[in-house]
Amino acid sequence: MxxxxxxxxxxxxxxxxxxxxxxxxxxxxxxxxxxxxxxxxxxxxxxxxxxxxxxxxxxxxxxxxxxxxxxxxxxxxxxxxxxxxxxxxxxxxxxxxxxxxxxxxxxxxxxxxxxxxxxxxxxxxxxxxxxxxxxxxxxxxxxxxxxxxxxxFGNGQKSKADKGRYNVLLLGGDSGADRIGTRPDSITMASVDAETGRTVLIGLPRNMAKIPFPAGTEMAKQFPHGFEWKNCGHDCYLNGVYTWAMGHKQFFPGVKEPGLLATSQAVEGITGMKVNYYVLIDIAGFQHLLDAVGGITVDVGKKVPIGGIGGPIKGYIQPGRNQHLDGYHAMWFARSRAGASDYERMTRQKCVMTAMLNQLSPQKVLTKFQAIASASKEVVQTNIPAGELGTFTDLALDSKKLPVSSFSPVPPLIHTGDPDFALVRTKVAEAISKSEALDKAASDGNGKKSNTPSKAPTKPATSGKPTGSPSKPSTDVDDVASICKA
Structure with a gap:
């Protein structure tokens, strides 16, 4: 019962x-x-x-x-x-x-x-x-x-890896009340191995002249002899391609951002490499993104002015090791031109990119995600489709384990006013080959590439450690960690 x-x-x-x-x-x-x-x-x-x-x-x-x-x-x-x-x-x-x-x-x-x-x-x-x-x-x-x-991220077209690499154009757009439109003063191509994530940063001088464009493109039709002052005025440098295209939208029917398309074509003409995607970052708002992640730690090789070039110098970022920079100071560290060459600034920007790659752990991103997402919506524009987020997140995780190489076509190797583009393309190809050779050396017994760090020319950066700034630019393929030192 x-x-x-x-x-x-x-x-x-x-x-x-x-x-x-x-x-x-x-x-x-x-x-x-x-x-x-x-x-x-x-x-x-x-x-x-x-x-x-x-x-x-x-x-x-x-x-x-x-x-x-x-x-x-x-x-x-x-x-x-x-x-x-x-x-x-x-x-x-x-x-x-x-x-x-x-x-x-x-x-x-x-x-x-x-x-x-x-x-x-x-x-x-x-x-x-x-x-x-x-x-x-x-x-x-x-x-x-x-x-x-x-x-x-949108629903743009997926771009297949070119010769086993994804080439992503990283643009730092500098816009303001004293400028007409956006002018990408920071132009870097990140060439990423599609299997291992090993990356080569190709920094391009903003004042590079006589830019050629790939045959058959609208820019090549408008500038058959390169981006010269006879056809485009007195601002015919690489960073002026964006502004020119945005001011001549009639040549790009149906294209929402002709400036980005034209700049991508310019970079393809310079490097001889296909641009898969672009990422445009508003440098003026970049500080909000860096504040969201808690800033970065770098080695500052020399005193860097805050302000200058059209305005007063408001202060300095003092030299020294292990300098923790908030968003405002990190922005000026990457942006400052007063008392420095464009080539030095280019290398500082590489140092900032490398610091973010090494120091932004998944745990930090997760705990600060809402602030990062809010800031990113304001400063980031890209044509990477949402469906490719997994691919690039996967590659970014692999890339953190490997040293980042770099190449910049700057003097004395390249005269930016009258560049030898054949030499530029040769050196870019050599940079890529040297990077890929490191993966081949680390290949496993099955002949597949490995993302295990192999013996590199210099000591690689390790996650969480500071990345610094040089006083001299480098045109060789170097481990960026060895360049960015106080």
Whole structure:
């Protein structure tokens, strides 16, 4: 014969109090367990099914990431997936809170003494607020991620790796009230090995003249003999290509940003390499992004002015090792031209890029994600499609393990006023070959490339350590960590 449940009033009051707290803690550790033990077993089983389903999905994603990391990242950053996760987190918050309320009811609070009933009520309320706050906060992070992906990354066309490399044009756009439009004063091509992530930074002088363009492009039709003053005025340098194209949009029907297209074609003409994607960063707003990540630590090789060139010098970034720079000072460290050549500034910018690559750990990005996402929407513009985020995140993680090489076509090797572009392309090809040789030396027995750091010409940078600035530019293929020293 079925037996009736014992009357809890027959238990000692301290025992009833411990029972009520235990049910709440059981719900915290394993939602649904309180219902299985003392309430509706059906409700408890449904809660367990949900938990085990979530655990199974997490385990599946972890295993998938081991064999297909880029695909897993692409799946996780998809706006549809993020929307689903956001809704799921909100539902979990509501469901878990309901289980706490039910566990409190199962503890029979009316059978407890006043002080014990008050304690149980407070514990239940704290746990409800704690769990809901964590899950709702998680949903806001997911929402920020979804908004970030939708705002910065689009549905552009996927560009296949060219000769085993992704070439991403990094532009630092300097716009302001005293300038007409945006002028990319920082122009760097990041050539990334599509398998290992090993990267070569090719820094291009903003004052490079007589720029050739690939045959068949609109810019080549407009400037068959290169970007010369006879055709474009007295501002016919590499950083003026963007401004010219934006002022002549009639030659680029259907193109939203002709300046970016023209600049990409200019870089292709200079280097002889295909540009897969571009990333344009507003230097004036760059400080907000760096503030969001807590700044960077660099070695400053010489005193760097803050301001100057059209305005007063407001101060200096003092030389020294392990200088921690906030967004404002890091921006001027990369941007300052007073008392320095363009080539020195180019190398400082490489140092900033390398510092960010080495010092921005996934943990830091995660903990500061909302601030980073908010700042990035304001300062970053790119044509990298959202579907390629996994690919480049995967490569970035590999790249952190390897030294970054660099090459700059600057004097005395290259005269920027009348460049020998055949020599530039030869040196670029040599830089790429030298970088790829390091991967070949590290190949495994199956002939596949390895992202294990191989013996490099100089000591590579390590994550978290400062990156500094040089006083002299380098035209050779060097480990950037060896260049950026005080």
């Amino acid at each position: 079925p037996q009736e449940k014992p009357d809890l009033r027959n238990l000692a009051e301290p025992v009833r109090f411990k029972r009520a707290l235990t049910l709440l803690l059981m719900t915290l550790v394993l939602p649904g367990s309180a219902q299985i033990a003392a309430g509706s077993k059906r409700a408890g089983r449904w809660a367990w099914r949900v938990i085990f389903g979530i655990v199974a999905i997490i385990v599946f994603l972890v295993l998938l990431s081991l064999v297909w990391r880029s695909g897993t990242i692409n799946l996780l950053v998809s706006p549809k997936t993020l929307r689903l996760v956001q809704i799921l987190l909100i539902l979990l918050a509501i469901g878990w809170a309901a289980l706490f309320v039910d566990a409190y009811r199962l503890g029979r609070p009316l059978t407890l003494e006043r002080n014990h009933r008050l304690t149980a009520s407070i514990v239940d309320g704290v746990l409800v607020v704690l769990v809901m706050s964590v899950l709702i906060y998680g949903s806001t992070i997911v929402s920020a991620q979804r908004d970030f992906v939708a705002s910065v």
